[in-house]
Amino acid sequence: MNYNVAVVGCTGMVGRKFLEILAERHFPIAELYLFASARSAGKKLSFEGKEYTVEELKEDNIKNKKIDFALFSAGGDTSKSFAPIFANYGAVVIDNSSAWRMDPNVPLVVPEVNPEDIKKHKGIIANPNCSTIQAVVALKPLYDAYGIKRIVYSTYQAVSGAGMNGYNDLMEGYKGETPKKFPYAIAGNLLPHIDSFLEDGYTKEEIKMVNETRKILHDDNLKITATTVRVPVLNSHSESINVELSKDFDIKEVFELFKTSKGIILEDDVANLVYPMPLNSSGKDEVYVGRIRRDFSLDSGLNLWVVADNIRKGAALNAIQIAEYMISE
Known part of the structure; x- marks a missing residue:
């Protein structure tokens, strides 16, 4: 089975690393969606030999897509605003900012350490500090x-x-x-x-x-x-x-x-x-x-x-x- 994946903050250092690793590990992707700020919208990024256009991060560009996983690296304020929106439309958000890490309702996960906590998620999972x-x-x-x-x-x-x-x-x-x-x-x-x-x-x-x-x-x-x-x-x-x-x-x-x-x-x-x-x-x-x-x-x-x-x-x-x-x- 393949999954629809969004990368939010795709033009930053971690966002680009998301794309690199998704390709390296042959993550089962059906559709890939790239999001960034308005100033980066329209940029072209390559993934596995195909060119993708970066979309502006706004609700109108999210609601018409059936996204399974949203990988976030766009800063805490952006995450606070948009992670719940993605989650409300059915995505599991995995967020790299500090915005959700200490929220008691959001699991903070390192797969080698506490993978069992993943099952407690309510649409958002926090990535710990590096x-x-x-x-x-x-x-x-x-x-x-x-x-x-x-x-x-x-x-x-x-x-x-x-x-x-x-x-x-x-x-x-x-x-x-x-x-x-x-x-x-x-x-x-x-x-x-x-x-x-x-x-x-x-x-x-x-x-x-x-x-x-x-x-x-x-x-x-x-x-x-x-x-x-x-x-x-x-x-x-x-x-x-x-x-x-x-x-x-x-x-x-x-x-x-x-x-x-x-x-x-x-x-x-x-x-x-x-x-x-x-x-x-x-x-x-x-x-x-x-x-x-x-x-x-x-x-x-x-x-x-x-x-x-x-x-x-x-x-x-x-x-x-x-x-x-x-x-x-």
Whole structure:
């Protein structure tokens, strides 16, 4: 059976990645509809050798189409306005913005972690934050095997997470150009600042990681803190994750756990300088885990280094995997 698919925000970085991955994975498409803002309407995009015209995102262009899946990457305000419209006309919306993530009536899903939550949807399913997705893929095997008391996230996030403008700031910054997206130069620099600051001194990105991890793992009592940092890397986010497990572990068993866990590639052979890096994970579907070692400063402590393509697994692929899971079920 084939399905009618809409891509909303099709001209952006994630929107184009949606199209690329749909083609790569031979998603069973009957009809494809492309939507974007009025200024992008009329543009032509190619998909599997056929040219498609981008339509303006408005209700009149939605209601006459029988859409099964609507993949959204058009920003929170757009999603708040249009996701319910698509859902009312019978589509399942899989949204990449932050608009619906913490809504108690909307499941927040990473297919390797909590696929059972998909069945609870009422027309809208939320895709987690890119940095949260790769983290929980790595943490889920540990959570199931040992339990988790506390998590300390330190992220090293690529400029692609800020869209094309972030990408351009890095490339143009090396030529001495003034940044347009970031408040300071990112070329040759680090910015301990992703999204806006809150009154308590945390950024929204940091609080997203805290709240989304709890929701996905169904554990509101989980102790979590985070520091998120933008780094001069084009693509793929890296994360240092320190975990306090609920019970002790054998480090060899932890290695075996990651070797056999779905969606994870273990890269940990320090004698031969093998460990996850952004360059190696970019363009790949999996989450890479390495630098696994006991944290001797506390009981049952563990350190991990986790790397994944933030535009691919951290956004477009995760959404498409949700749709694939729904089809398979």
